[in-house]
Amino acid sequence: MSMCQFAVPLLLPDCSTSQCTLMLWAMRDIVKKFRPCSLADSKGFVEDSIVSTAMPMISFVRLGDCSLSKSQILNQVLSNPQQYHDVFIHRDMECGNVPREISNGLVEIGWYLPSGKKNLDIFPEPVAVVNLRGDLLSFQKQFSILCQTSSAVFIFFDSIAESECNLLSSAGNIKAQLFLVANFPNKAEKNINSLKDLASKLKLSGSQILFKKQQTNDADFVSKLRLTMKDIMENCQHKMTIEGMSAEAHELGIPVDEDCTECQNAKRSAAEITSRIDDVVRYKEDQLPLQGKLWKELAKIEKEECRLQKTGDKPIEEYKANLQREKQKLRQQQSSYDMSEAMQCFITAISNESKQERSYFLKWMRMNLDVKARKKLSGLRDEYKEKCCKLSENKEIIADLDRQISNSSLGMEHFMREMGQLYEAACSLPDDPESHQQFKTLPSIVADLLLDGFPLELVDGDASNIPVRWVTDVLTELHRKVQHKSRVLVVTVLGVQSTGKSTLLNTMFGVQFAVSSGRCTRGAFMLLIRVKEDLKEELNCDFILVIDTEGLKSPELAQLEDSYEHDNELATLVVGLSDITIINIAMENSTEMKDILQIVVHAFLRMKEVGKKPNCQFVHQNVGDVSAYDKNMRDRNKLLEQLNEMTQAAARMEKLDPNIKLTDVMEYDPKHSNWYIPGLWHGIPPMAPVNTGYSESVYEFKKSLIEVLKSCKYQTLPEFLEWVGSLWKAVKHENFIFSFRNSLVAEAYSNLCVEYGKWEWDFQKHMYNWLATAETRISNTSNQSSKLEFLSSLKKEVTSQEETTLEKLTKYYESKEGHVNLVKSYRATFEISIKTLRIEIENSVTNKLTAAIDFQKGMKKEHDVNEKHKAILEERVLQLLAECRKKNKDLSEEQLKQEFEKMWEETVKGLNFKGLEKRNVVFNVYNQLRKQLKRHGGGVGRT
Numbered sequence: 001m002s003m004c005q006f007a008v009p010l011l012l013p014d015c016s017t018s019q020c021t022l023m024l025w026a027m028r029d030i031v032k033k034f035r036p037c038s039l040a041d042s043k044g045f046v047e048d049s050i051v052s053t054a055m056p057m058i059s060f061v062r063l064g065d066c067s068l069s070k071s072q073i074l075n076q077v078l079s080n081p082q083q084y085h086d087v088f089i090h091r092d093m094e095c096g097n098v099p100r101e102i103s104n105g106l107v108e109i110g111w112y113l114p115s116g117k118k119n120l121d122i123f124p125e126p127v128a129v130v131n132l133r134g135d136l137l138s139f140q141k142q143f144s145i146l147c148q149t150s151s152a153v154f155i156f157f158d159s160i161a162e163s164e165c166n167l168l169s170s171a172g173n174i175k176a177q178l179f180l181v182a183n184f185p186n187k188a189e190k191n192i193n194s195l196k197d198l199a200s201k202l203k204l205s206g207s208q209i210l211f212k213k214q215q216t217n218d219a220d221f222v223s224k225l226r227l228t229m230k231d232i233m234e235n236c237q238h239k240m241t242i243e244g245m246s247a248e249a250h251e252l253g254i255p256v257d258e259d260c261t262e263c264q265n266a267k268r269s270a271a272e273i274t275s276r277i278d279d280v281v282r283y284k285e286d287q288l289p290l291q292g293k294l295w296k297e298l299a300k301i302e303k304e305e306c307r308l309q310k311t312g313d314k315p316i317e318e319y320k321a322n323l324q325r326e327k328q329k330l331r332q333q334q335s336s337y338d339m340s341e342a343m344q345c346f347i348t349a350i351s352n353e354s355k356q357e358r359s360y361f362l363k364w365m366r367m368n369l370d371v372k373a374r375k376k377l378s379g380l381r382d383e384y385k386e387k388c389c390k391l392s393e394n395k396e397i398i399a400d401l402d403r404q405i406s407n408s409s410l411g412m413e414h415f416m417r418e419m420g421q422l423y424e425a426a427c428s429l430p431d432d433p434e435s436h437q438q439f440k441t442l443p444s445i446v447a448d449l450l451l452d453g454f455p456l457e458l459v460d461g462d463a464s465n466i467p468v469r470w471v472t473d474v475l476t477e478l479h480r481k482v483q484h485k486s487r488v489l490v491v492t493v494l495g496v497q498s499t500g501k502s503t504l505l506n507t508m509f510g511v512q513f514a515v516s517s518g519r520c521t522r523g524a525f526m527l528l529i530r531v532k533e534d535l536k537e538e539l540n541c542d543f544i545l546v547i548d549t550e551g552l553k554s555p556e557l558a559q560l561e562d563s564y565e566h567d568n569e570l571a572t573l574v575v576g577l578s579d580i581t582i583i584n585i586a587m588e589n590s591t592e593m594k595d596i597l598q599i600v601v602h603a604f605l606r607m608k609e610v611g612k613k614p615n616c617q618f619v620h621q622n623v624g625d626v627s628a629y630d631k632n633m634r635d636r637n638k639l640l641e642q643l644n645e646m647t648q649a650a651a652r653m654e655k656l657d658p659n660i661k662l663t664d665v666m667e668y669d670p671k672h673s674n675w676y677i678p679g680l681w682h683g684i685p686p687m688a689p690v691n692t693g694y695s696e697s698v699y700e701f702k703k704s705l706i707e708v709l710k711s712c713k714y715q716t717l718p719e720f721l722e723w724v725g726s727l728w729k730a731v732k733h734e735n736f737i738f739s740f741r742n743s744l745v746a747e748a749y750s751n752l753c754v755e756y757g758k759w760e761w762d763f764q765k766h767m768y769n770w771l772a773t774a775e776t777r778i779s780n781t782s783n784q785s786s787k788l789e790f791l792s793s794l795k796k797e798v799t800s801q802e803e804t805t806l807e808k809l810t811k812y813y814e815s816k817e818g819h820v821n822l823v824k825s826y827r828a829t830f831e832i833s834i835k836t837l838r839i840e841i842e843n844s845v846t847n848k849l850t851a852a853i854d855f856q857k858g859m860k861k862e863h864d865v866n867e868k869h870k871a872i873l874e875e876r877v878l879q880l881l882a883e884c885r886k887k888n889k890d891l892s893e894e895q896l897k898q899e900f901e902k903m904w905e906e907t908v909k910g911l912n913f914k915g916l917e918k919r920n921v922v923f924n925v926y927n928q929l930r931k932q933l934k935r936h937g938g939g940v941g942r943t
Contacts, residue, residue, distance in 0.1 A: 005110075006087060007109060010022070010027075010130060011107035013139075021255050022254055022255070024245075026257060030050040031048065032111070033686055040116040051242040054240065054241050054244075055125070056238075057127075057130060058128070058232060059150040060074060063155050063156065064135060073218070073221070078110065078129060088131050105134050106132075107133070108130070109242075111127070114686075125233055127229070130150065144252055145249060149245050152232045154210075155179070155181065165198045169201035177232065182212065207231075265357055266360035274365065274369060280407070289340070291460070299463040304323060306729070331424075334421060365415075369410055380408065417467075419446070420470035421467065422439055423470050426439045448481070450528050458523070478528075486718075488544070491546050491547070492574040493581075495552065495584030499621055502548055508701070511529065529544040530542070544709070545720070577727060579713075580616075580712070581615070581617070582619055583616055584621065601646065601662060620677065644661045675697070675704075752812070755808075755812055756809075767797065767801065774790055775849075779852070798841060805837075813827060
């Protein structure tokens with residue numbers, strides 16, 4: 001309801017009694033993002049649970065009968081003129097005029113949340129708007145709590161009787177400002193006098209009385225109401241959270257939905273674990289140690305056992321035995337850890353026999369961890385933004401903050417993962433039956449969670465590994481619990497990061513995969529959906545197993561050296577496990593997923609165990625154009641052609657049938673396997689409701705998906721586990737040496753680049769040898785060297801070397817080695833690169849020759865200047881001697897020294913000294929670098 005921007009129940013009345021309940025727990029899940037005007041310049045935002053966000057609360061109530069629709073007026077107040085939306089149900093809506101059965105006394109709440117855009121925002125700060133359905137005289141308890149918790153209460157009425165006036169004036173301890181909204185259809189003197197009398201008793205100023213005159217249209221009245229609300233918000237000293245309302249509710253005898261024993265016990269259990277979390281990274285090291293470095297090392301060793309990439313000159317059997325010993329040693333290290341206090345509390349809580357309390361606990365845990373993550377990430381992001389303003393000074397600090405943001409993920413999956421590692425470590429050491437006995441009930445507990453709709457991590461994204469023993473035992477226990485009625489069909493979703501994969505699955509199947517809340521979740525999660533009895537025969541299965549995956553090509557993970565390998569493994573595994581794979585794409589462009597499909601197809605061709613063909617469905621999100629399907633038909637056919645070519649290239653590499661096509665590996669029909677879904681939001685968040693077109697399109701897609709599932713062959717959970725094991729084994733043996741490119745093209749291109757590097761070095765080496773010889777000749781020549789002579793010789797030399805290099809390129813393409821036919825399109829690029837190389841070397845050598853000749857000229861010029869200055873100084877010294885001799889008296893040593901210094905100073909001043917010319921070294925170096933790297937900006941520089 002909140003996502004659709006509908007008002008939600010705040011105080012829910014009980015039809016059988018006059019009691020109402022504060023719906024705090026029901027609203028705990030609502031998390032909102034918004035940008036108040038105070039953060040508009042910094043582009044910051046607030047993300048928090050709506051029940052713990054303090055904001056002004058403005059309530060609207062009705063006194064007696066009122067011809068003015070309060071709910072309709074509120075909808076206009078909260079709606080942008082360009083985008084009207086019914087937040088509150090009103091009588092002029094479709095079915096809005098049906099007689100009330102249960103809604104009298106209902107207090108509902110909606111929110112206005114700003115986007116930080118002054119031209120679009122109605123209110124600059126967030127505000128809660130509360131609406132009481134029914135006459136306040138009949139629901140005084142609801143009216144009382146609104147008066148205690150609201151910043152202001154607006155009372156709508158057509159007329160005021162004396163009894164009503166007395167009741168309002170006698171109401172004591174009203175914390176909220178009261179505003180009277182009078183709608184007098186006819187201005188009876190009695191009504192005016194009653195209003196004045198009430199205003200006087202309540203001590204209301206003129207600004208606290210609003211009239212809805214007959215000649216005033218709704219738009220003008222709404223503008224006036226908005227201005228009044230803005231004034232209230234600006235001067236508001238009393239901001240309330242819905243959590244804070246619970247204390248007032250208890251004082252007034254209003255129960256809170258969280259008051260039940262199970263919820264409170266679960267809250268304490270969750271708080272016992274999460275209250276100790278301060279530094280997330282350190283907490284994971286202390287309380288969840290088994291899934292850290294040790295588990296990642298185990299994952300690497302398991303893959304190395306299959307791939308044997310680092311064997312070197314060791315005997316293979318000996319190397320394998322060493323790996324086994326290392327694995328056992330790591331498991332012993334895991335077992336040496338005592339179970340942490342947090343894990344003891346966690347396991348105790350989820351082992352609770354009360355299913356209701358267990359559900360409460362899991363939700364409290366998830367919400368508390370989300371709050372911790374939001375607060376931690378918010379602080380880190382603010383610090384990151386601040387340090388980025390002075391990037392050069394804070395490079396190390398920024399790098400450390402970046403690592404902290406990446407490692408600050410802490411969710412339920414980490415606690416479940418730790419359980420899995422505790423179990424696997426205990427099972428790997430058969431000599432310790434006591435440890436095995438301690439954890440033997442864990443698979444049964446998690447199997448119950450799976451049956452309750454809780455997701456289980458299949459692939460640990462941090463370690464890029466599957467805890468096979470743990471997953472096997474959990475699903476085996478589940479198979480036993482459902483009395484072997486475990487026929488499953490598997491649906492998976494795959495796509496680039498932030499394309500709405502989890503939202504799509506949640507909408508289609510009504511599940512609750514975690515959507516982004518600032519945490520970076522990695523891996524793949526599976527969730528069981530129980531099929532209803534009436535559909536079991538039609539679908540021929542008992543459960544649908546839905547697998548949600550992390551976003552591929554994540555910018556956050558792209559810097560990790562094994563990120564491409566991780567993505568390749570994940571894509572191959574989930575497509576191999578599925579009966580239907582949903583390829584989720586942002587907008588209409590399919591090319592971004594073509595790379596991933598290439599990897600999957602190539603891997604399938606190399607895996608002999610893979611014997612089934614998954615069905616592929618392309619979902620293009622954020623495409624609302626009705627002509628999208630027809631307009632993109634040509635693109636879809638082109639994509640299929642490219643994928644067929646890629647499949648055939650991979651088949652030739654594996655010496656398989658060269659005529660194989662994509663449809664031989666997976667089922668894909670360009671006509672019926674492409675779906676275009678409009679954007680999720682109708683308008684600009686945070687006030688945008690969910691687009692009904694999105695829901696309709698997803699529903700149509702779901703119906704088609706169900707029809708496809710009817711033709712799929714089911715497998716039981718034991719068969720699924722066997723398939724997971726064999727496929728994971730195949731994935732571990734696969735060596736993903738390419739990163740989202742056709743492997744043949746990548747290899748051929750790499751070989752050509754290596755050869756080109758050799759030719760480039762030969763060219764440079766030859767020319768610099770020639771330059772060294774030329775420089776020696778210039779320096780040994782006493783006469784002034786002829787620049788033209790050397791430049792002419794240089795021209796001939798570089799032309800000769802260019803022709804030699806081009807000849808080498810031609811011979812390479814003629815050799816037909818290294819699949820050069822796949823890189824023919826790059827030939828022109830390499831030819832241009834050779835010509836560019838010739839020009840650069842020629843310019844470089846010309847500059848150095850010119851510098852050598854200029855240096856020779858400079859030395860000659862320096863010698864001439866020295867001789868000239870020497871002659872002038874000698875002449876002046878002789879003149880000084882002659883002048884001293886002409887004087888009749890003898891000069892002392894001091895006088896002689898003074899005369900000499902004076903003569904020397906005057907002579908030196910008269911000499912023409914020309915200093916060195918100033919040069920901008922930084923600018924010259926920058927230009928030279930640009931010239932050198934310009935050639936590598938194209939295809940040749942990318943190896």
